Structures are given as C-alpha cells and as structure tokens.
Amino acid sequence: MFTLEQQLAEQVKQAVKSLYGLETETDNVQIQKTKQQFEGNLTVVVFPFVKAARKAPQMVAEEIGNALVSADNDKRIVDRFNAVQGFLNLVISPSYWMQCLQDITSSDNYGMQPANGHLMMVEYSSPNTNKPLHLGHVRNNLLGYSIAKIQEANGWHVVKTNIVNDRGIHICKSMLAWQLFGNGETPESTGKKGDHLIGDYYVRFDIEYKKQIKELMAGGMDEDTAKKGAPLIKQAQAMLLKWEQGDPEVRALWEKMNSWVYAGFDETYRMMGVSFDKIYYESQTYLEGKKEVERGLNEGLFYRREDGSVWADLTGNGLDEKLLLRQDGTSVYMTQDIGTAKLRFQDYPIDKMVYVVGNEQEYHFKVLSILLDRLGFRFGKDLVHFSYGMVELPNGKMKSREGTVVDADDLMAQMIADAREVSKDKVNKIAGISDEEAQEIARKVGLGALKYFILKVDPRKNMLFNPEESIDFNGNTGPFIQYTYARIQSVLRKAEDSITTGNLQISNDKEVELIQHLAEYPHVVRQAGQEFSPAVIANYCYQLACDFNSFYHDYSILGETDDSIKQLRLLLSHTVGKVLASGMSLLGIEMPERM
RNA sequence: GGUCUGGUAGCUCAGCUGGAUAGAGCAACAGCCUUCUAAGCUGUGGGUCUCGGGUUCGAAUCCCGACCGGAUCACCA
Structure with a gap:
C-alpha cells in the first residue's frame, strides 16, 4: 500500500514530465502539510521545477494543480487546489479520507x-x-524501556538487559560502614527499603571517612596523604581484596547486602513499570573481561608496561592510550564491559547492541567499540551508544554526596500523591468511584505526568528539573493526553448501543485533520525508531490530543442527528483513542479508562 | 588546551534531512460548563531564533568565525 504522499509524488512526477519534459524522482518532490492559514491538506513545493518550466512559480503551481485535478477517476485523489506563489495547496477528496479512516480502523496493530x-x-x-x-x-530507565518498545514496534525482536555493577570499592564502603556502625540493622528491623538502607551506609561511610581525613590533617598531614591513609579507606580496600580472593565472610556479607538492594530495586522497577529480559552482574562478567584482555595481550593487540599494568594504544585511532588492567591485575570498567559484551553475544544472536548510557560516557563507548573490534568481535564496530543528556537541577548537576539528589521512589510517590490531590478538586467527575480505583487512577496519572515530562524532551539534550515546581497536569503533559483518552472512552461507553455499521459521512475540516493526523502514525513510529527518540512519539500524541479536543469542543458526537455523520465521529473517536493508547504505550504510559 | 555538544518568548521545550507571517505549554490577562468528563476550549500580550559573515530564488535550519554554557580527555564507574 502506498501512502498518500507517495501517490501524490508519483502524480506530480508524471505531470512535471508531460508538462515540462523534466525527469525527476518522486523523492525530489517536496510535499508538506499545508499551513493552517491556507486551504488544503497537503502542499507541493514547486520551486524545484520552476527553472525547467521557465515560468513563474505561480503559473507552474497552477499547471501542476490542474493536472492533478484532471487525473483519471480511479487515480484522482485531489478534489481541488489553490496556488500561492510557489506553493500548491491540495484539498484531498473526502472519499479518500473516509477510506483512509476505515483502513486504519480495521488494521490490527496499526502503526x-x-x-x-x-x-x-x-x-x-x-x-x-x-x-x-x-x-x-x-x-535512563524510561528512555531505555521506551526505546525497547519503539524498536519492537519497528519490527525488531528486542531483548532488554541490565548490567548491575555489584562489585567494587563502592559496595565495600557500604558494607564496611554497616559492619562498623550498623548494629545489625536490616530492612525488616528498620522498615526501610533495602537500597535506601544501603545508601544510608554509603553516606555514613563518607561522613566518617571525611572525619578521619580532617583529624589526620589536623595532625599535620597533607590532604592527599590523609585521603589515602585514612584507616577507613584502607579497611575498605582490604575488604575489596578479600572479596576478590573469595573470603567466605566477606562474600556472605556481600550477598546479604546485595540481596537487600535488589529487593529494593525490584520494587522501584515495578513501580516505574520497567522490566528486563536478562540481567547480568559485573561480578560474573569481569573475569571474562580479564581473560579477553589477556588474550589480546598474547596476540599483541595490547601491551604491558613495566609496572605490570596493561594498556591499549589507541593513538592510531586518533585517541589516547587506555588502561585495561591495573598494575595489581584488577580490572577496570572497560575490562568488565568487554567481558559483559562477550557473554551477551554468547547468549544471544545479537544483530544490534544498544547501550542506553549518559553522554558523559561517550569517550568510553568510542573506546569500547574500537577494542571489541580489535578483539575480533564483529559486533564491536557498530554498537550503538544511545547517549542521552543529563538531568540538571536549577543549581546544576545532582551530587549524591551533597544531598542534592532527587530520589526515584520519593519522586514517584510524590507524583501519585499530587495526582490524587488534583483529582479531589474535580468534583462531580466520576460518581461512586471506589477508593482503590481512585488510587489506581492517581497512580497512572501521576506516573504518566512524570514519564511524559521526561520523555517529551529530545533525549540527546540536557534537561532541567526544578523540584520546587511540581510537574504540571495541564497543558502539554501526560495527564492531558490521558484525559483526552478518558473522555473518548466515556463517549464510547455511552454510545455502545448506537454504533452501527451504517454509512459514514465527513462533515467538517476538523474531522479531516484528525484522519490525516491518524494516517501519519506509522511514519512517526518509524521516525522515532530511526532517531531513537521517544520525544517524537510524545509530540505526536500531544498534537493528536490537541486536535481531538478542539474537535470534541466544536462538535457533538452523541448528539448528532445525522446517523452517517454520527457514525463517522464515533469511528474517528474510537480510532483516535486507539492510536493515543498505542503511542503512549510506546512511552510506557498507561491510560486510565476514566479520570 | 584538544574533542564532542548546546544557545529559539520571563520559564520549560517543539521546529533543525533549507520553504509561506518561527510554534506549544507554563506564568499574566479576558472569556466559555442546565448540553458527550472544564485535567478541556477560545482569545490578548510576549521573539534582533546568541552575534558576525557566507552559500541561494529562499536560512532558526547548511558552512565558516566569534562569544557564552555543558560534557569529556582517571590505575573512578
């Protein structure tokens, strides 16, 4: 099936050929949506043909327009046209639009x-x-989940994965602080989520560590020596060493504390609505990475320095030299990523590997790509680093240690509470709704507001979040789109017995605009996939909802007396609802049936 | 300093593979509910698209330069 644009481009191509003898490709025919202030649905830009025609743009537009209008009956889709300078505005015939709507409605998995x-x-x-x-x-989570959904919609079989950084000095710090100051606290004994409990001890470590540094410096030591010599950091490093040696006590503590954290993460992921098909742990992949580096060393791809550390020379690639193994033989981030990549490609027949990681790590992935390629992994060269921008607060970046982080659990809970509060102001909305249902709606709406707020902005750009200002529920927001959907469902519920399979009749421009908009959905999904951009979907849904609300305001659906007009409006509403729900699901946003 | 990236309304953001008079939302102001859900609709005000050159029928969009911001260039992850 050809799109409207493709059909028109073909016709323009023919017209240009017969009128001016100019051979052109359909790709060169520029067709865009007609601007609001002119009559028409689509506009052909005729400037490219002016030279060959040797006529004024206005004249060229009119000649092409006439050719389109006088096309054979079976091919004729242009009802009438108007030409404004070099712009040929086309009005597509209503019969085309009605057929278009029916095609969309009857297609399974539209888009x-x-x-x-x-x-x-x-x-x-x-x-x-x-x-x-x-x-x-x-x-990161919302982008990753949404990208996975979008690529699925574009035909890929997607495996969502997570690499958990479960080993290293950072977790040892938490473990040590808990051992020293924890008095045997557990998530159960404190009523805290495991990840928060561990986080508290990570902070505690930092506080105690800084105290020691201060004391040492007061005793006349310089800062660097104090930082390296403080007993706490020594203890943490010793613990890491024991961990690497497989010390049973340290391992047991590590297992216990990680299990608390995972229970906490699971809860957060569940609330956020994200999931994974396969989870990797660095504790299980870093050794594989070391093996690969050793292999590379033996094959002469890398080199060892006198101090025993192993490096890759990337100067030939325009980059620097990169450390792969420390002088004590322990692995670094890069080593682990090599190991993880290897295991993944052993486990799955991956055609494309996508890493959703912040743009601060662009250098890392550039290097990873080169190293994997050098090690002979065919997938290395074209791995995709989906590099997204930072979330900034009004006074800059979030800093864990400065307590300026916005906690994910708190934020979601706050959004849901806000949504609950807002709905309380909407009296006489939904009578007789149960408490649970109200809470469920608040969950969808609160999370919808948060997710949309984040996903509507271009992922590559940094974005600003101001904790002082709550996220809106009006305007260009998730709840606006959810509300539009809920309205539609309300109408459809009431219309249930009046839906027939009678004739359809278009009766105004807003209906046409909506159909035209619906027809763009597959293209939007494709574009979002190509650009790795949920924002493309978000903006589309917003526009569609805007158009529908305007239509809804101006015309009655259930009150329409002409049955064929009413049937078209019902079908149109149904389909808009369907597409909105489809688009929002690609963003991981759920739609409430009422709100 | 090298590399990458951004600069559009008071604020948050679209538009950027060149096309008509640069768009939304928030905030401000003014209207619209005895009628399908007012989390909605309509209107008003608000812009040297950072600046300067260039390319061309046409530049917010492409190229060059400047200024300002962010990221990165770790035996951190």
Whole structure:
C-alpha cells in the first residue's frame, strides 16, 4: 500500500514530465502539510521545477494543480487546489479520507511494522548496588524501556538487559560502614527499603571517612596523604581484596547486602513499570573481561608496561592510550564491559547492541567499540551508544554526596500523591468511584505526568528539573493526553448501543485533520525508531490530543442527528483513542479508562 | 588546551534531512460548563531564533568565525 504522499509524488512526477519534459524522482518532490492559514491538506513545493518550466512559480503551481485535478477517476485523489506563489495547496477528496479512516480502523496493530527477524539487545538502567535510584536513573530507565518498545514496534525482536555493577570499592564502603556502625540493622528491623538502607551506609561511610581525613590533617598531614591513609579507606580496600580472593565472610556479607538492594530495586522497577529480559552482574562478567584482555595481550593487540599494568594504544585511532588492567591485575570498567559484551553475544544472536548510557560516557563507548573490534568481535564496530543528556537541577548537576539528589521512589510517590490531590478538586467527575480505583487512577496519572515530562524532551539534550515546581497536569503533559483518552472512552461507553455499521459521512475540516493526523502514525513510529527518540512519539500524541479536543469542543458526537455523520465521529473517536493508547504505550504510559 | 555538544518568548521545550507571517505549554490577562468528563476550549500580550559573515530564488535550519554554557580527555564507574 502506498501512502498518500507517495501517490501524490508519483502524480506530480508524471505531470512535471508531460508538462515540462523534466525527469525527476518522486523523492525530489517536496510535499508538506499545508499551513493552517491556507486551504488544503497537503502542499507541493514547486520551486524545484520552476527553472525547467521557465515560468513563474505561480503559473507552474497552477499547471501542476490542474493536472492533478484532471487525473483519471480511479487515480484522482485531489478534489481541488489553490496556488500561492510557489506553493500548491491540495484539498484531498473526502472519499479518500473516509477510506483512509476505515483502513486504519480495521488494521490490527496499526502503526507497527512486521517482524524483521533481527535481534536487538538494549542495555539500560545499569545501577550501582550502593545507593538507591535517583532522577538520573529515572531518565535512563524510561528512555531505555521506551526505546525497547519503539524498536519492537519497528519490527525488531528486542531483548532488554541490565548490567548491575555489584562489585567494587563502592559496595565495600557500604558494607564496611554497616559492619562498623550498623548494629545489625536490616530492612525488616528498620522498615526501610533495602537500597535506601544501603545508601544510608554509603553516606555514613563518607561522613566518617571525611572525619578521619580532617583529624589526620589536623595532625599535620597533607590532604592527599590523609585521603589515602585514612584507616577507613584502607579497611575498605582490604575488604575489596578479600572479596576478590573469595573470603567466605566477606562474600556472605556481600550477598546479604546485595540481596537487600535488589529487593529494593525490584520494587522501584515495578513501580516505574520497567522490566528486563536478562540481567547480568559485573561480578560474573569481569573475569571474562580479564581473560579477553589477556588474550589480546598474547596476540599483541595490547601491551604491558613495566609496572605490570596493561594498556591499549589507541593513538592510531586518533585517541589516547587506555588502561585495561591495573598494575595489581584488577580490572577496570572497560575490562568488565568487554567481558559483559562477550557473554551477551554468547547468549544471544545479537544483530544490534544498544547501550542506553549518559553522554558523559561517550569517550568510553568510542573506546569500547574500537577494542571489541580489535578483539575480533564483529559486533564491536557498530554498537550503538544511545547517549542521552543529563538531568540538571536549577543549581546544576545532582551530587549524591551533597544531598542534592532527587530520589526515584520519593519522586514517584510524590507524583501519585499530587495526582490524587488534583483529582479531589474535580468534583462531580466520576460518581461512586471506589477508593482503590481512585488510587489506581492517581497512580497512572501521576506516573504518566512524570514519564511524559521526561520523555517529551529530545533525549540527546540536557534537561532541567526544578523540584520546587511540581510537574504540571495541564497543558502539554501526560495527564492531558490521558484525559483526552478518558473522555473518548466515556463517549464510547455511552454510545455502545448506537454504533452501527451504517454509512459514514465527513462533515467538517476538523474531522479531516484528525484522519490525516491518524494516517501519519506509522511514519512517526518509524521516525522515532530511526532517531531513537521517544520525544517524537510524545509530540505526536500531544498534537493528536490537541486536535481531538478542539474537535470534541466544536462538535457533538452523541448528539448528532445525522446517523452517517454520527457514525463517522464515533469511528474517528474510537480510532483516535486507539492510536493515543498505542503511542503512549510506546512511552510506557498507561491510560486510565476514566479520570 | 584538544574533542564532542548546546544557545529559539520571563520559564520549560517543539521546529533543525533549507520553504509561506518561527510554534506549544507554563506564568499574566479576558472569556466559555442546565448540553458527550472544564485535567478541556477560545482569545490578548510576549521573539534582533546568541552575534558576525557566507552559500541561494529562499536560512532558526547548511558552512565558516566569534562569544557564552555543558560534557569529556582517571590505575573512578
């Protein structure tokens, strides 16, 4: 099936050929949506043909317009036109639009591409196990989940994965602080989520550590020596060493504390509505990475310095030299990522690997790509680093240690509470609704507001979040779109017995605009996939909801007396609801049936 | 300093593969509920698209330069 644009482009191509003898490609025919202030649905820009025609733009537009209008009956889709300078505004015939609406309505999985037989793995979230998730992770999780959904819609078989950074000095710090100051506290004994409890001890470590540094410096030591020599950091490093040696006591403590954290993360993920098909743990992949580095060393791809550390020379790639193994033989971030990549490609027939990681790590992924390629992994060269921007607060970046982080659990709870509060102001809305249902609606709306707020902005750009100002529920927001959907469902519920399969009749421009908008959905999904941009979907849904609300305000659906007009409006409303729900689901946003 | 990236209304953001008079939301102001859900609709005000050159029929959009901001260039992750 050809799109309207494709059909028109073909016709313009023919017209230009017969009128001016100019051979052109349909790709060169510029067609855009007609601006609001002119009559028409689509506009052909005729400037490119002016030269060959040797006529004024206005004249060229009119000649092409006439050719389109006088096309054979079976091909004729242009009802009439108007030409404004070099712009040929086309009014598409109502019969085309009605057929279009019916095609959209009757298609299953409208906007979704058929399976392409390829597997894409999307890595996102990737938390450290020493503190709870914050707003930065929220953006990562929402983007990762949405990208996975969008690529699925574009025909990929997607495997969502998570690499948990469960080992290293950071978790040892929490473990040590808990051992020293914890008095055996547990999530059960404190009523705290496990990740928050561990986070508290991570902070506690830092406080005690700073105290020691201060004391040492008061005793005349310089700062650097104090930082390196403080007993606490020595103890933490000793603990890490024991961990690497497999010391049973340390391992047992580590297992216990990580299990608390995972229970906490699970709860956060569940509330956020994200999930994974396969989770990797760095404690299980870093050794594989070391093996690969050793192999590379033996094959002469890397080199060892005198101090025993192992490096990759990337100067030939325009980069620097990169450390792969420390002089004590322990692995670094890069080593682990190599190991993780290897295991993943052993586990799955991956055609495309996507890493959803902040733009601060662009250098890292550039290097990873080169190293994997050098090690002979065919997937290395074209791995995708989906690099997104930071979430900034009014006074800059979030800093864990300065207590300026916005906690993910708190934020979601706050959003839901706000949504509950807002709905209380809406009296006489939904009579006789149960408490549970009201809470469920508040959950969808609160989370919808948060998710939309984050996903509507271009992922590549940094975005600002002001904790002082609550996230809106009016205007260009998730709840606005959810509300539009709920309204539609309300109408459809009431219309249930008056839906027939009678004739359809278009009766105004707003209906046409809506159909035209609906027809763009598959293209929007494709574009979002190509650009890795949930924002494209979000903006589309907003526009569609705007158009529908305007239509809804101006015309009665159930009150329409002409049955064929009423049937068209019902069908149109139904389909708008369907597409809105589909689009929002690609953002991981649920739609309430009423609100 | 090298590399990457951004600068559009008071604020948050669209638009950026060149097209008509640059769009939304929030905030401000003024209207619209005995009628399908007012979390809605309509209107008013608000802009040297950072600045300067260039490319062309046409530039917020492409190119060059400047200024300002952010990221990165760790034996951190």
